[in-house]
Amino acid sequence: MKKILSVDDSAAVRQMVSFTLRKAGYEVGEACDGRDGLAKAGQSKFDMIITDLNMPNLDGIQLIAALRALPGYAFIPILMLTTESQSEKKDAGRKAGATGWIVKPFNGDQLLSVVQRLLR
Amino acid sequence: MYSTANEYGQTSTLNACDRIDHARELLETVLSTTREDIGAVATQFEGLSFEVQRILELTSPIVNCVREDWVASIVPMARRLDAAARCFIEERIESLAALSNVFTEEAKMLENLLSLTAEQCSIAREGKTLAVLASIEVARLGASALRFEYMARELDEFSSMVSSGAEEVRIEARQRRSTLIDRHRKFNLTLQRRREHFRSIELELGKVIVTMNVTLAELASIPADFQDCAAKIAGNIESVIEAVQMQDVTRQQTEHVLDALIRVSDEIANREDADWDRVRLTAILNVQSVQIDSARNSTRDWIAQVNQCLEGILRIGSSDVVAIGAKILAQECGLSNQLARIEQLQQQCEADDAEIEICVAGLGALMRITRTHLERSRLARDRMQLLNFNSMIEARHLGSQASAVLEITRNISRISTVWSQLTDRSGRTLETILSSSARADEAHRARTRASMEALGNERRKTRSGLATLSQAAAIADHNGGEIEGAVAILHGEISILRRIAERLTQSLALLFEAREEIDRVGDTTRSSTAVLTSDELQQIETECADRYTSELERCILRAALYGEPMPLAGTAVTAHEVELF
Numbered sequence: 118m119k120k121i122l123s124v125d126d127s128a129a130v131r132q133m134v135s136f137t138l139r140k141a142g143y144e145v146g147e148a149c150d151g152r153d154g155l156a157k158a159g160q161s162k163f164d165m166i167i168t169d170l171n172m173p174n175l176d177g178i179q180l181i182a183a184l185r186a187l188p189g190y191a192f193i194p195i196l197m198l199t200t201e202s203q204s205e206k207k208d209a210g211r212k213a214g215a216t217g218w219i220v221k222p223f224n225g226d227q228l229l230s231v232v233q234r235l236l237r
Numbered sequence: 238m239y240s241t242a243n244e245y246g247q248t249s250t251l252n253a254c255d256r257i258d259h260a261r262e263l264l265e266t267v268l269s270t271t272r273e274d275i276g277a278v279a280t281q282f283e284g285l286s287f288e289v290q291r292i293l294e295l296t297s298p299i300v301n302c303v304r305e306d307w308v309a310s311i312v313p314m315a316r317r318l319d320a321a322a323r324c325f326i327e328e329r330i331e332s333l334a335a336l337s338n339v340f341t342e343e344a345k346m347l348e349n350l351l352s353l354t355a356e357q358c359s360i361a362r363e364g365k366t367l368a369v370l371a372s373i374e375v376a377r378l379g380a381s382a383l384r385f386e387y388m389a390r391e392l393d394e395f396s397s398m399v400s401s402g403a404e405e406v407r408i409e410a411r412q413r414r415s416t417l418i419d420r421h422r423k424f425n426l427t428l429q430r431r432r433e434h435f436r437s438i439e440l441e442l443g444k445v446i447v448t449m450n451v452t453l454a455e456l457a458s459i460p461a462d463f464q465d466c467a468a469k470i471a472g473n474i475e476s477v478i479e480a481v482q483m484q485d486v487t488r489q490q491t492e493h494v495l496d497a498l499i500r501v502s503d504e505i506a507n508r509e510d511a512d513w514d515r516v517r518l519t520a521i522l523n524v525q526s527v528q529i530d531s532a533r534n535s536t537r538d539w540i541a542q543v544n545q546c547l548e549g550i551l552r553i554g555s556s557d558v559v560a561i562g563a564k565i566l567a568q569e570c571g572l573s574n575q576l577a578r579i580e581q582l583q584q585q586c587e588a589d590d591a592e593i594e595i596c597v598a599g600l601g602a603l604m605r606i607t608r609t610h611l612e613r614s615r616l617a618r619d620r621m622q623l624l625n626f627n628s629m630i631e632a633r634h635l636g637s638q639a640s641a642v643l644e645i646t647r648n649i650s651r652i653s654t655v656w657s658q659l660t661d662r663s664g665r666t667l668e669t670i671l672s673s674s675a676r677a678d679e680a681h682r683a684r685t686r687a688s689m690e691a692l693g694n695e696r697r698k699t700r701s702g703l704a705t706l707s708q709a710a711a712i713a714d715h716n717g718g719e720i721e722g723a724v725a726i727l728h729g730e731i732s733i734l735r736r737i738a739e740r741l742t743q744s745l746a747l748l749f750e751a752r753e754e755i756d757r758v759g760d761t762t763r764s765s766t767a768v769l770t771s772d773e774l775q776q777i778e779t780e781c782a783d784r785y786t787s788e789l790e791r792c793i794l795r796a797a798l799y800g801e802p803m804p805l806a807g808t809a810v811t812a813h814e815v816e817l818f
Contacts (some may be wrong), residue, residue, distance in 0.1 A: 128484045129272075132279040133478045136286070171489070171786045200486050200787035202814055211818045220788075220814035222482030225475050231815060 119236050120144045120161070124154035124168040124180065125198070130221070134198070137225045138232065149152060151175025155183050162189055165236060170206065172201035178213045185214040194235035198223060253761060256754040257502040263751040264495050264529075267744045271536075274741050275484045278543060278734060282477050285730040289470055289550055292723045293463075295716040299562055300463045302709030303456050304587065310487060314461070314695075314702045315449050319442050321695040322579055326435040330587060333428050340421040342669075346419070350607065351668050353659060354403040354615045357614070360656055361400035367648055368623070369391035374641050385631050385642060391624045392649070395617055399656075402610040409606050431589065437581055445575045452568050459561050463817040466553055473546040480539035480546075487532040487539075489786050491748075494525045496784060498755070501525075516767040520777055522759040527797040528754050528790065531804075533748040541740050543671065547731050547738070558715035562713030562720060572703055573587040579696055607667050614660040774798050 121143050123134040130148070135145040146163065148154035158166065166184060170177035177197055184190045194212040194216040199206075202220045210218060217233060219228065371389035375382045501518055628646040633641055769777070781794050789804055796803040 127488070129275045129279040129481045130285065130485050132276075133481050136279075136283055137478065200489060200789075202788045207816065215818060217815065217817040219816075221485060222479040225478055227815060231817070235817075 118142065118144050119164040120146065120168060121165045121232070122148060122163040122222075124148040124151065124166065124170045124172070126150050126169060128194075130198075131171070135229055137223075141229050141232075143232070151177065151180035151195060152184075154180050155187075158184055158187060159189060161200045163193065163230065165193060166190075166195045166222075167198050167232075168195065170197055170201050170210070172205060178209050181210065181213040181215050196231065196235070253500055253505050256758045257505070259437055260500070260751040260754040260758075261495060261498050262496070263747045263754070264491055265724045267747045268491055268495070271484060271488065271741060271744050273555050274479060274737050276739075277737050278477075279481050281734050281737065282481075282729055285550065285727065285734065286474055286725050288730060289474075289553065292553070292720055292727070293467055293470070295720045295723065296561060296612075298712050299565060299573065299709050299716065300460050302705050302712065303459055303561070303565070307622070310448060311706070312453055312678070312700060314699050315446055318579070318692075318695045318699045319446050321692045322442055322582075323439060323690070325692045326439060326582075328688045330428075330432055330435060333431060333589075334339065337421075337428065339422060340417065340424065341594055342379045343413070344417055346666065346669065347410045347414045351414075352408060353663055353666065354410070354661055355409045356655075358401040358407075360652055360659065361396045361403065362397035363648070363652055364392050367645055367652070368396060370641070370794065371645050374645065378635065378642070380643070381635060382631075385628075385635070388628050388631070388649075389643075392720065393621065395621060395624075397619055398613060402613050404612050406606055429584075429591065434585070435582075439579060441578065441760045442575065445571060448571065449568065452564060456561070456564065456568070469549055471554060473549040476542045477546045480542040483539040486787055488787060490528055490532045490535075490790055493781075493784050493786075495789060497521060497525050497781065515762045516769055517773060519759050519762045520769055520774070522755050522762070522780045522782065524781055524794055524797040526755045526759065527793055527803075529748055529752040529755065530787070531793050533745055533752070537745055537749065540738055540745075543734070543738050543741075547734055550727065551731055555781050564715045565706065565713050566717070569703065569706045570741070572699075572706070576696055576700055579692065583692065583696075586683055586689065602666065602673060607663070607778075611660070611663045611667055614656070614663055618653070618657050618660045621649070621656055625650045625653040 121138055123131050123138075123145055124147075124190045125131045125134070125162075126149055131147045131149075135147060146157055146161065148157045150172045151168070152185045154166070154168060164233065166181075168177045168180055175183070177199065181195050181197075184195060195211050195214060197215045197218045198221060207218050210224070217231060219231065266785055272625045368389050371385065378385070393547055399640055503517060504514070625646070628642075628649050632643045632646040778794060778798055782791055785791055785794070792801070792804045795801040
């Protein structure tokens with residue numbers, strides 16, 4: 118079973134991401150900010166990370182850059198799930214190593230479709 | 238610090254800061270309560286979704302049993318059963334009524350027999366008389382009439398044989414006649430009861446077919462309804478997922494307004510009065526007012542989405558789809574009862590046949606006696622004819638001495654002729670009895686056997702055709718309790734979510750009040766003459782947008798500063814946008 122880490126400072130959003138992914142059969146871990154996300158990624162191997170951009174204690178861009186430096190996380194898919202849609206922010210995300218960008222609110226089927234595609 | 242045209246100077250500044258502080262308090266309250274409440278919504282919603290999924294899983298096997306093609310085949314099957322039952326009933330009633338004619342014919346036959354045997358007894362008495370007369374003549378004529386003596390004996394034997402045979406038939410016939418009325422009355426009562434019973438079964442069958450048509454039409458639509466229901470649930474769930482995320486957008490929007498108000502409040506408290514400051518702050522406050530309005534509209538919309546989802550799920554809980562189990566159970570029960578009634582009907586008819594056989598068999602005894610008597614009568618006829626011939630020869634032989642003998646001979650001849658005719662009539666009467674009772678019995682058996690077999694076949698086909706319904710009923714029975722339990726939990730979860738949604742609605746009033754406060758501050762700071770330059774507007778845009786995290790906020794900012802079109806309420810402008818690098 119594939120394991121996905123959801124990183125967001127909003128507990129409700131994390132719950133919705135987890136709910137959507139668990140229904141599809143994925144195992145889901147949660148982290149409440151960038152620092153927590155980095156720690157959890159270090160403790161347990163995840164097959165994908167879905168992270169918010171604007172978070173306290175390490176934002177999404179910083180988290181991605183740090184994750185790419187971790188062993189085993191150089192190539193795993195990392196999705197940004199955020200309210201932001203500015204091209205400058207997307208560029209920054211791409212440069213940091215993000216695999217994709219989804220603007221909130223996400224559509225469940227759409228999220229699953231992207232996740233399935235990236236985990237194939 | 239502002240210097241205003243009024244005499245309240247210091248007081249006006251404090252009022253502005255107080256109002257902004259009050260607005261900030263309201264916004265902070267909104268943020269903390271909605272954070273808690275939306276978290277509760279997310280948690281409760283997961284439980285709700287689980288129960289809904291459980292209900293769908295429990296209902297799905299029942300729905301699968303009710304395939305449209307199966308349902309479409311049940312109604313014709315039930316109609317064939319109904320037609321076979323009605324045909325059977327109709328033929329049964331007709332044949333029973335026809336059997337009633339047997340009694341009428343039996344009455345005629347008995348009268349006929351009694352009349353015949355009366356005549357036969359009369360002939361027997363004549364024969365007896367002739368035997369006596371013949372004996373007297375034999376005694377008178379002496380030795381010359383010795384050969385005539387046997388004729389006297391023959392006549393005597395004939396008389397005894399005929400009278401005993403006729404008497405036997407008469408006794409049997411009288412006995413049957415005496416019980417005929419009672420038997421006929423009982424048969425008519427049985428017939429009447431059967432008619433009423435059959436009619437009530439026909440009515441019941443008719444009602445069952447009508448009910449079945451209605452119910453099966455409802456059942457036929459359930460698989461599609463189920464799919465529709467499942468799709469609606471999926472849609473409802475999606476809308477709640479989106480609503481929870483929209484709250485995150487409004488949360489950020491509100492936090493940014495809060496930050497802006499803090500900055501404005503500090504600026505009002507610290508900076509010296511200048512017209513452009515007032516105009517600038519008014520513009521910034523106006524942006525915050527519009528942002529709050531947007532947040533309020535979004536909040537209202539996602540609360541409405543949550544409520545709509547709850548209404549949709551509540552409808553599912555009380556829909557035909559969930560109630561399908563109970564309907565199928567009722568349908569299966571109704572049809573099984575009707576099949577049992579039909580089986581009972583057939584058994585009753587078989588019992589009736591046994592009664593009818595007894596009724597008809599009683600005739601058999603009479604027929605056997607009559608047949609035996611007829612055989613003897615034929616034998617007697619032959620002997621009489623021989624006697625007649627011999628008596629004529631003897632009479633000739635005796636010549637003029639035997640005028641009395643001659644007379645006896647002529648009477649023997651007459652008796653012989655009459656006896657022969659009576660014997661023929663007896664034979665015909667017996668044939669009539671035999672053929673009419675055989676016809677009635679055979680007709681009854683043949684007709685009702687064919688329709689009973691047809692009914693039995695349809696009953697068996699319906700029973701096996703209902704196997705799927707029985708299977709669905711068994712599943713419904715097994716899952717019914719769980720479905721009810723899940724629906725009850727569902728209702729509980731929905732009540733909790735409704736209460737949370739009501740609390741969330743209260744935040745709308747707080748947002749409104751916060752906006753009012755900001756607007757009042759804006760009213761006091763607004764200048765009727767000063768206008769911001771485009772550079773100043775751009776500066777304000779940069780200052781505000783720097784902290785924004787969504788395209789929605791930026792669009793609202795531009796709408797407030799430059800008069801651009803306001804984005805629609807409740808949308809995130811670039812929602813669902815996906816880009817893979």
